Amino acid sequence: MREPTFWILTALATEPRHGYALIQEADRLSDGRVKLQAGTLYAALDRLVDEGLVQPDREEIVRGRARRYYRLTDDGATALDAEVARLQAGVNTANAQLSARRFGLGQATAGLVIA
Amino acid sequence: MREPTFWILTALATEPRHGYALIQEADRLSDGRVKLQAGTLYAALDRLVDEGLVQPDREEIVRGRARRYYRLTDDGATALDAEVARLQAGVNTANAQLSARRFGLGQATAGLVIA
DNA sequence: CTCCATATAAAGAAGATCTGAATATAGACG
DNA sequence: CGTCTATATTCAGATCTTCTTTATATGGAG
Numbered sequence: 001m002r003e004p005t006f007w008i009l010t011a012l013a014t015e016p017r018h019g020y021a022l023i024q025e026a027d028r029l030s031d032g033r034v035k036l037q038a039g040t041l042y043a044a045l046d047r048l049v050d051e052g053l054v055q056p057d058r059e060e061i062v063r064g065r066a067r068r069y070y071r072l073t074d075d076g077a078t079a080l081d082a083e084v085a086r087l088q089a090g091v092n093t094a095n096a097q098l099s100a101r102r103f104g105l106g107q108a109t110a111g112l113v114i115a
Numbered sequence: 116m117r118e119p120t121f122w123i124l125t126a127l128a129t130e131p132r133h134g135y136a137l138i139q140e141a142d143r144l145s146d147g148r149v150k151l152q153a154g155t156l157y158a159a160l161d162r163l164v165d166e167g168l169v170q171p172d173r174e175e176i177v178r179g180r181a182r183r184y185y186r187l188t189d190d191g192a193t194a195l196d197a198e199v200a201r202l203q204a205g206v207n208t209a210n211a212q213l214s215a216r217r218f219g220l221g222q223a224t225a226g227l228v229i230a
Numbered sequence: 231c232t233c234c235a236t237a238t239a240a241a242g243a244a245g246a247t248c249t250g251a252a253t254a255t256a257g258a259c260g
Numbered sequence: 261c262g263t264c265t266a267t268a269t270t271c272a273g274a275t276c277t278t279c280t281t282t283a284t285a286t287g288g289a290g
Contacts, residue, residue, distance in 0.1 A: 002245095002246060002247070003205075003247090004246080004247070005246085006205065006209070007205075009209075010205075010208060010209040010212050011212075013209070013212035013213055013215070013216045014212055014215045014216055014219065015219075018268080018269095019268070019269065020266095020267060020268050020269080021268095023268095029208050029212070030204070030205070030208065031204075033201070033204075037247075037248060037249075038268085038269070038270080039247080039248065039249075039250085039270085039271080039272095040246080040247050040248065041269095042269065042270065042271095043246080043247080043270095043271095044246080044247085047246085062267085062268090063255065063256055063257095063267075063268095064254070064255050064256080065254070065255070065256090065267065065268050065269080066268075066269075067267095067268070067269095068268090068269080072216075077213065077216060080209060080213060081213060083209075084206050084209045084210060084213070086148075087202050087205070087206050088203075088206050089145070089146075089148075090118075090121065090122075090125075090145070090202070091199050091202050091203050091206065093125060093144050093145065094121070094124075094125040094128070094195060094198075094199045095199060097125050097126075097128035097129055097144070098128055098192065098195060098196060098199070100128070100129045101128045101129055101187070101192060104129065104130075117276095117277060117278070118278095119277080119278070120277085120278095133237080133238095134237070134238065135235095135236060135237050135238080136237095152278075152279060152280080153237085153238075153239085154239085154240080154241095154278075154279065154280070154281085155277080155278050155279065156238095157238065157239065157240090158239095158240090158277080158278080159277080159278085162276095162277085177236085177237090178236075178237095178286065178287055178288095179285070179286050179287080180236065180237050180238080180285070180286070180287095181237075181238075182236095182237070182238095183237090183238080
């Protein structure tokens, strides 16, 4: 699962949202780090609907513009759960490796003497 | 950063390794979940050297075959560190969203009465 | 003698994302 | 009154990484 997809599912986890709202929610949830591109978003939504991770929810017309709402399916929540576990495992492994690296290189600290 | 790249940097964090050893190390570190493809690996190594995250270390000839070792640069370690922090932030956010979802849906537990 | 593990390389396809532009309307600002 | 910005979706084309497949080479196991 790629990052934009991950953030779309994450943003949809709490409640149904329409495309444009997802762009803002991903931005908010990530403290401004994730800027979903419109092209990426709508293509990903179509794909996620095909895969059954997301479902069309309802459609509203606000100020002449259609808002198409999507919601996370149970399969989608399960997939996001699995992805989170996978990512956490990778993060833990990388942290352990980086710690070992620092241990190997930072030999000065091992010889630190309290004077 | 994509996953194969992430695992290459993670596997290189502790000591220099050659390509084939990286395939095995990524497999081991991920408990068999990550199978680096040879095509992916060697292409990624070239790219990472270009980007300065990895450096050629030394070359050995074992049983007529060349082993080209690579090691993680300080920039590479910094990049992996940053990636780990980024991933952890995403994981935390997704977990919070998934918890909120469960809270919203699993209303039965809120009304649980000790009889 | 063939199969398997070791070790790297390179070409072509696949697939998600990115870039940029198009379309449409309401409200704000000057 | 006209322009700019925010809202909202769509599409075409490019990019980039990864995947697949194939090729090459050799030592050891069966």
